[in-house]
Amino acid sequence: MTASAPRVAIVGTGVIGAMAAWQLAARGAHVLAFDSHGPGHDRGASAGESRIFRTVYKEGASYVPLLRRAHRLWRALEAESGRALLTMCGGLTIGSPDEPDLAAVRRCADEAGLAHEVLDASAAAERFPQHRLDPDEIAFLDPDAGVLRPEPSVQGALDAAAHHGARILSYQHVDECAETANGWRVTAQGEHHDVDHLVLTPGPWAPQVAPLDGLPVEARLITACWFAARDPAAHRPDRLPIAIRRHSAAGFSCFPLLDGVAVKIVPHHLGWPGLDSPEALPRGAGTDFALAASAAVERLLPGLIPHPVRISTYAEGFTPDEHPLVGALPGAANATVLTGFSGHGFKLAPVFGEIAADLVMSGSTHHDIAALDPRRFAAGTQRH
Numbered sequence: 001m002t003a004s005a006p007r008v009a010i011v012g013t014g015v016i017g018a019m020a021a022w023q024l025a026a027r028g029a030h031v032l033a034f035d036s037h038g039p040g041h042d043r044g045a046s047a048g049e050s051r052i053f054r055t056v057y058k059e060g061a062s063y064v065p066l067l068r069r070a071h072r073l074w075r076a077l078e079a080e081s082g083r084a085l086l087t088m089c090g091g092l093t094i095g096s097p098d099e100p101d102l103a104a105v106r107r108c109a110d111e112a113g114l115a116h117e118v119l120d121a122s123a124a125a126e127r128f129p130q131h132r133l134d135p136d137e138i139a140f141l142d143p144d145a146g147v148l149r150p151e152p153s154v155q156g157a158l159d160a161a162a163h164h165g166a167r168i169l170s171y172q173h174v175d176e177c178a179e180t181a182n183g184w185r186v187t188a189q190g191e192h193h194d195v196d197h198l199v200l201t202p203g204p205w206a207p208q209v210a211p212l213d214g215l216p217v218e219a220r221l222i223t224a225c226w227f228a229a230r231d232p233a234a235h236r237p238d239r240l241p242i243a244i245r246r247h248s249a250a251g252f253s254c255f256p257l258l259d260g261v262a263v264k265i266v267p268h269h270l271g272w273p274g275l276d277s278p279e280a281l282p283r284g285a286g287t288d289f290a291l292a293a294s295a296a297v298e299r300l301l302p303g304l305i306p307h308p309v310r311i312s313t314y315a316e317g318f319t320p321d322e323h324p325l326v327g328a329l330p331g332a333a334n335a336t337v338l339t340g341f342s343g344h345g346f347k348l349a350p351v352f353g354e355i356a357a358d359l360v361m362s363g364s365t366h367h368d369i370a371a372l373d374p375r376r377f378a379a380g381t382q383r384h
Contacts, residue, residue: 005029007195008360009186011174011209013039014046015150015346016338017201018157019353022077024199025164027357032195033166034188036173036205039158040151043278044203045316047150048224050255050264051346052242054091055144058104059323059344061111066351066367073350074148080163081156084149089237089256091145094124094131095246097138102246105140117141130240130303131254134247147242147255150346157353177211183334197360198335204278204315206339211332215325216377217317217340219275223285225293225308226262227301234303235263250296262309263301267293272343278315285311318342319377326355326372336360337374 005028010017013035021033037043053071057063074086093105109116117140119127124139133139158168169188176187177198184198202209206217229235235257243254251268258264270292275281290308298306319325319340329335336359338352345352351367358365 006197006360007183008032008197008199009034009184009193009195010199010201011177011186012200012202012205013154013158013168013170014044014201014203015154015157015349016203016341016352017199018154018161019349020199020201020338020356021161021166021168022157022164023353023357024360025161025166027361029357029360031161031166032169032186032193033158033161034169034172034174034186036171038170039168040154042312043281043315044205045222045314045341045343046154046203046346047314048264048312049150050258051148051150052091052253052255053086053146053148053347054142054242056091056105056109056114056116056140056142058093058101058108061108062368062371063348064108064112064114066348069354069367070348070351073354077153077156077160077350080160083152083156085153085156086146086148087237088144088146090241091142092128092131092241092243093140093142093246094133094137094243096136099246101244102138102140105142115143117143128241130235130301131243131245132300132302141241145242147237147258148346149258153349177209179332179335196334199356199360200329200335200337200339201356202339203341204275204317206317208277211329211335212337212339214330215337215340215374216320217325219278219315220272220318221275221281222266222272222314222316222343223270223289224264224266224312224314225290226264226310227297227304227306228262228309229257230303230305232257232260245300247300249299252296254301263304265293265297265301267296269296272316272318275315281313281315283313285313316341316343324372325374326352326369327374328359330375
């Protein structure tokens with residue numbers, strides 16, 4: 001690092017903040033990275049043992065260049081950190097041909113010219129008997145998809161950032177971020193830190209961060225269940241792709257077995273209710289939720305014992321259109337915000353870390369993020 005390198009404070013070291021710290025420190029910035037919890041903690045969105053990576057993206061073909069760059073950066077982080085983070089195993093989207101998610105992934109594949117297969121129910125049953133399809137359903141296979149390990153990813157990025165000179169300040173709650181004549185003053189645990197640039201990556205804590213109080217980010221509860229496999233070998237990544245299921249009985253994400261025992265299911269059809277704060281996160285789910293998740297597994301995943309062996313809860317920040325807020329903080333100077341990833345930002349985290357570093361170091365990025373500008377929401381143009 002040089003004396004003229006910018007001093008940067010990052011608030012929040014979930015996966016987005018961790019990747020920003022890595023990228024900024026690697027470019028020579030003086031980085032302070034704050035978090036109220038420890039690296040890879042279990043309360044926010046950067047937890048839960050497994051996360052999806054996919055290239056055919058139902059959110060739109062405009063994300064495909066970002067996903068391709070993210071894939072390369074995941075491999076770069078693996079090499080630098082010495083951790084295995086991404087296992088490519090393919091990805092399925094299963095449902096009726098006219099289901100919106102099926103239509104969206106097919107449209108993305110066509111627009112971006114991406115490799116894929118479309119399997120009818122008979123072919124899908126032969127290739128992937130772990131899933132039970134109705135006769136009129138299809139399975140869309142994205143070969144460039146896989147499963148990520150979230151906690152090691154966060155820890156690996158922060159270790160890499162520290163190797164490049166970043167200070168990782170865990171268990172340091174940020175009390176205030178105040179704009180100054182020359183930058184920002186961050187106060188944590190009663191200590192003041194003066195920096196040139198502020199990067200806000202608070203995830204579901206965004207509503208509690210004062211500089212973001214005009215942005216429409218809502219904290220929501222995500223609940224994941226793990227179900228034991230009758231034949232564990234048939235549910236490991238070499239035989240079971242990640243999957244997104246859309247069915248009249250249930251909607252869920254399904255992850256291959258990683259711990260030797262159980263397959264993770266994140267029910268979508270049971271809803272993601274709002275939270276007053278991630279600190280109010282319930283540490284479990286009630287009987288009705290467990291029974292509903294069990295019914296979905298019994299109906300659609302015959303290779304699993306339909307009673308959860310574990311249920312865990314997490315918080316995530318959602319925007320009204322479920323696309324993130326990435327760019328300059330409206331109404332402020334020398335501040336960048338990356339938040340509101342709405343349950344699908346983890347796979348893209350390394351490239352968003354790169355974008356954060358671009359914006360801090362040069363004020364712009366070659367990545368196309370115009371559609372993610374925080375100013376797209378009227379509420380985002382006013383701070384109070």
